[in-house]
Amino acid sequence: MDPIKSLISGSDPLRNDPAEMPDAGAALRRVTTEAPMFTDSLPANVLRFQDRKRRRARMAGVLTLAAAAVTAGVLVATNLGPLVSAPEPAGTVVPSTSETAGPATPTASASASRSATPSATRTATATPTPTTTAAAATWTTFTDATGQATFEHPLGWTVSQTPQTIGGGSYNIVGLKNAAGKTMATLRLVYDVAGGPVCQDPKPYQTLDSVVVDIPQKAAKLKEHPQGPSSFVFRVIQGAKVYGSLALADGDLAPQTVSCGLYNGILGPDNVPIAQFGDTVWLTADGKDAPLTFDSLAEARAYMGTQEYRDVKRMLISLALRPAKTATTG
Numbered sequence: 001m002d003p004i005k006s007l008i009s010g011s012d013p014l015r016n017d018p019a020e021m022p023d024a025g026a027a028l029r030r031v032t033t034e035a036p037m038f039t040d041s042l043p044a045n046v047l048r049f050q051d052r053k054r055r056r057a058r059m060a061g062v063l064t065l066a067a068a069a070v071t072a073g074v075l076v077a078t079n080l081g082p083l084v085s086a087p088e089p090a091g092t093v094v095p096s097t098s099e100t101a102g103p104a105t106p107t108a109s110a111s112a113s114r115s116a117t118p119s120a121t122r123t124a125t126a127t128p129t130p131t132t133t134a135a136a137a138t139w140t141t142f143t144d145a146t147g148q149a150t151f152e153h154p155l156g157w158t159v160s161q162t163p164q165t166i167g168g169g170s171y172n173i174v175g176l177k178n179a180a181g182k183t184m185a186t187l188r189l190v191y192d193v194a195g196g197p198v199c200q201d202p203k204p205y206q207t208l209d210s211v212v213v214d215i216p217q218k219a220a221k222l223k224e225h226p227q228g229p230s231s232f233v234f235r236v237i238q239g240a241k242v243y244g245s246l247a248l249a250d251g252d253l254a255p256q257t258v259s260c261g262l263y264n265g266i267l268g269p270d271n272v273p274i275a276q277f278g279d280t281v282w283l284t285a286d287g288k289d290a291p292l293t294f295d296s297l298a299e300a301r302a303y304m305g306t307q308e309y310r311d312v313k314r315m316l317i318s319l320a321l322r323p324a325k326t327a328t329t330g
Contacts, residue, residue, distance in 0.1 A: 199260035247278020271323035
């Protein structure tokens with residue numbers, strides 16, 4: 001047989017080379033003539049096959065274990081990352097200075113910094129800068145057409161007047177309105193005064209504010225009707241509500257606790273008409289035409305703290321009176 005073909009045939013454990021096949025007759029003669037022999041041995045070619053099979057099994061096992069190890073390593077590396085990046089045990093960590101102080105401090109600081117900015121922004125937008133326009137109003141001086149009265153008033157107020165001369169005497173009515181068009185006061189220069197109201201149910205009244213003004217009074221009139229000095233007054237009558245008035249008035253030497261009406265006017269100096277300067281000539285107990293109405297005395301006193309009150313008070317106190325050339329003796 002060809003040697004190469006013999007080698008190939010010999011490598012197959014299930015086939016034997018025909019050159020090596022035993023003679024069947026000789027084998028039969030040995031079985032029938034020779035003494036019996038028992039053995040668990042296998043032919044050499046079969047042993048060689050078993051050895052190869054065991055080597056192949058061992059090699060396959062080794063390769064399987066190696067593949068399993070590689071697979072396990074890939075899975076571990078995928079889930080846990082490189083071994084060099086693994087954290088150290090907790091016991092080996094040394095806390096820093098900031099960590100030793102406790103986590104509360106940085107947390108509180110961060111929280112405060114986060115909340116401070118919007119709060120400051122909201123506070124800057126909800127609270128506008130207060131204005132002082134009313135308090136810082138520019139004032140000017142006014143002299144009436146007859147030349148008998150001079151006073152100050154805020155520049156934005158409107159002044160109107162109707163001067164006239166009757167029987168050689170100069171009369172005038174001067175009205176003042178604020179920038180909003182509200183009538184704040186009226187100055188009347190007159191030579192006669194109408195009588196006051198009559199009522200059956202006088203009401204209590206009070207003077208809440210009073211300032212004496214530097215205006216001389218007619219000496220002859222003082223002898224006829226003795227009274228106190230001229231003053232700026234804020235008086236109220238307690239009727240169904242509290243009615244009030246701001247004006248110039250002569251003091252009452254015998255003040256009462258109740259009244260049907262309070263008169264606002266001053267005698268003025270010689271050769272000058274009677275001056276009625278304020279928000280009304282008469283403040284009556286029934287509150288008719290009352291320039292100011294309050295729900296209580298506390299509310300009336302609170303009104304004294306307003307800019308409107310201060311402006312009217314300053315204007316009334318600033319009045320100066322002097323005789324006109326054509327004026328007659330009152």
